[in-house]
Amino acid sequence: MRLHKGKGDLLARSLVFLASSFILAFCLQVTVHELGHFLTGLLVGAQGGQVFLHPFYNSQVVFKSTPGVIGLVLVGVMGIGLYLLLATLLGSLAWRRKNPLFLPILMWGAIAYIGEGIGLLSSLAVYPEYYEDITQLFRLGIPSTPIIVVSVLFVLIGLIWMALVMPTAGLAESDPFWKRLAAYLCCLPLYFGLAIVYIQIFNPTDVSTLDVRTKQLLISLVFALLLAILHRPIHGLMKRILQPRAVIQPQWSQVGFSLVSSAAFFVALFGYSTFFN
Numbered sequence: 505m506r507l508h509k510g511k512g513d514l515l516a517r518s519l520v521f522l523a524s525s526f527i528l529a530f531c532l533q534v535t536v537h538e539l540g541h542f543l544t545g546l547l548v549g550a551q552g553g554q555v556f557l558h559p560f561y562n563s564q565v566v567f568k569s570t571p572g573v574i575g576l577v578l579v580g581v582m583g584i585g586l587y588l589l590l591a592t593l594l595g596s597l598a599w600r601r602k603n604p605l606f607l608p609i610l611m612w613g614a615i616a617y618i619g620e621g622i623g624l625l626s627s628l629a630v631y632p633e634y635y636e637d638i639t640q641l642f643r644l645g646i647p648s649t650p651i652i653v654v655s656v657l658f659v660l661i662g663l664i665w666m667a668l669v670m671p672t673a674g675l676a677e678s679d680p681f682w683k684r685l686a687a688y689l690c691c692l693p694l695y696f697g698l699a700i701v702y703i704q705i706f707n708p709t710d711v712s713t714l715d716v717r718t719k720q721l722l723i724s725l726v727f728a729l730l731l732a733i734l735h736r737p738i739h740g741l742m743k744r745i746l747q748p749r750a751v752i753q754p755q756w757s758q759v760g761f762s763l764v765s766s767a768a769f770f771v772a773l774f775g776y777s778t779f780f781n
Contacts, residue, residue, distance in 0.1 A: 518674035528766035529611035541583030558777040580640030591616035614665035621658030685732035692724035
């Protein structure tokens with residue numbers, strides 16, 4: 505497929521801007537999610553808390569002791585709740601801004617719902633071997649059915665949210681399928697692909713994490729394909745509810761700022777994992 509030089513430049517800007525904005529948003533998601541658990545633990549009187557962060561491995565918060573069943577439930581659930589509340593609030597505020605540099609915050613809202621939706625299902629999958637986040641509710645006798653319903657709802661909200669913010673990176677509703685697919689591949693699939701490459705190079709014996717990231721890559725590829733197909737129908741439907749975002753072509757200066765910001769956050773997360781994990 506041949507592209508006009510001008511169109512090729514616009515596409516390159518959009519894809520690089522999307523990739524860097526998504527990586528920044530994902531690193532933000534990892535950090536704030538775990539800090540939500542940590543701060544909730546401090547509020548309920550948990551002792552000996554340690555925050556483990558890494559951009560490619562599983563991040564978590566570990567406490568030496570957490571007082572009572574209610575404390576365990578609050579640390580698991582309120583970490584998610586506070587994080588979603590913050591991501592929704594800031595994402596909604598960023599919606600009013602026309603500057604494309606707000607794209608990471610807009611994407612953060614989408615990632616929050618997709619990530620937490622999949623996270624809820626993952627927690628159910630490893631129970632009862634492990635209690636993770638939402639499955640702490642089982643200690644109170646709450647059944648799994650409402651959790652499954654909420655998780656599916658979260659994923660749907662996140663996918664719709666992601667589609668609605670893509671015009672901020674120059675992706676128009678009328679763009680051809682291949683361009684839509686390329687744009688969505690620069691998000692979750694790119695991240696999980698990088699994670700797999702990193703693990704295979706630096707820790708190839710970690711078969712468990714590699715297996716998890718491979719499954720996540722396959723799921724993200726399905727999501728990317730679905731969003732590329734449903735991009736136009738989602739925008740057509742949501743026009744009746746929300747004022748659509750105008751298509752904004754990011755300038756190379758804005759792309760550069762996004763690259764530097766995402767790289768700085770990424771390096772900071774790596775540095776934390778090296779010196780504090």
